[in-house]
Amino acid sequence: MNVTKSIGIFDSGYGGLTVFKSIAERLPDYNYIYMGDNARSPYGDHSFETVYQYTLECVEWLFAQGCPLVILACNTASAKALRTIQQKVLPFKYPDHRVLGVIRPTAEVIGNYTETNTIGVMGTRGTVNSESYPIEISHFFPELEVFQQSCPLWVPLIENNEHINPGADYFVQKYVDALLTKSAAIDTILLACTHYPLLVPKLSKVLPEGFKLVAQGDIVASSLADYLDRHPEMESRLGKENRKQFFTSGDEQVFNQNASIFFDAHVVSARVRW
Incomplete structure (x- = not known):
């Protein structure tokens, strides 16, 4: 468990790193944890139920790492899982947490x-x-x-x-x-x-x-900056040590090599095993 809170960013694979890059450029001071579910990607052809299950598992993992705010930097997850998580999970299990999407x-x-x-x-x-x-x-x-x-x-x-x-x-x-x-x-x-x-x-x-x-990168980054301005109660909970952590459910070496292309910077990740 992290001592200081982070903004969680989730994608089924690498694509969310393009959004993360824009967010980190717009809001460089915050702590971030990126989670890529590469072992189970791509999500695009999975059913609503499967995408919801996978997305919720990753969101709850990010919550457990100390992320009170999670961005679904994945259009498929935003389309198939976000509303259910917001309406049926957060109010009952995580009332002080928030999950936002890209759509x-x-x-x-x-x-x-x-x-x-x-x-x-x-x-x-x-x-x-x-x-x-x-x-x-x-x-x-x-x-x-x-x-x-x-x-x-x-x-x-x-x-x-x-x-x-x-x-x-x-x-x-x-x-x-x-x-x-x-x-x-x-x-x-x-x-x-x-x-x-x-x-x-x-x-x-x-x-x-x-x-x-x-x-979508710059659009989502601007929207997140506006959200934090409007919600000081959330913004005040977030650590600002300019820390970036990367996790993948797939092979770390493969992730590091490919993620560096999407993030346009050297990436070192750790593996999460479900």
């Missing part, structure tokens, strides 16, 4: 990027099938048309470091074409998976000029 902060601002009121959402099957983004976006921007496209092969390509190779070009083009055929008015694409920012160089080459690509 709502993104939905609150995505309408500010489009000039045609038409956006595309690219994510895992789990995120797309949940309909979480169209539902959440409609609360803040009811005039927006939202078209979705699942990209089931993007996460495996990225996690195996194949996204930088020419072989990935076909699958980038394939899913972009599938999305753009749904509406000629799309002018903004939301990357609704925290892995996908690593594909921005390839996406930028295949998208028409003027398209906006929206990643």
Whole structure:
């Protein structure tokens, strides 16, 4: 158990590190614990029940490490597990803890990027099938048309470091074409998976000029900063020794090598065994 409290950041694998990087740049003084459930990733094609079970196990582990606040830096977990954890677990078992996701902060601002009121959402099957983004976006921007496209092969390509190779070009083009055929008015694409920012160089080459690509890291970081400003009772509980700890349920050496690519810095992790 840590003596000083930390902000917990969870993802099924590596993608959440892109969000963690943005958060740490925006809020550098805080203590952080990152947990990647690499042994059971990817979550994208798992059922709601399985994603909920896995996510809750990781959230409770982070609670046990002294994290009163946990960010689900995973769109699939945010779509399939967050609401149930917030409504059915926290009030009864952890009333002084909070769990936040990445979908709502993104939905609150995505309408500010489009000039045609038409956006595309690219994510895992789990995120797309949940309909979480169209539902959440409609609360803040009811005039927006939202078209979705699942990209089931993007996460495996990225996690195996194949996204930088020419072989990935076909699958980038394939899913972009599938999305753009749904509406000629799309002018903004939301990357609704925290892995996908690593594909921005390839996406930028295949998208028409003027398209906006929206990643979530800076959005979530800004939302978290605002949350802490509005909740001093939580902010005062968090340690500020600028400490970062990394944990994985998979192989530490593999995690360290791949995580350094996502986090853009050297990473040393420890293994958690369930």
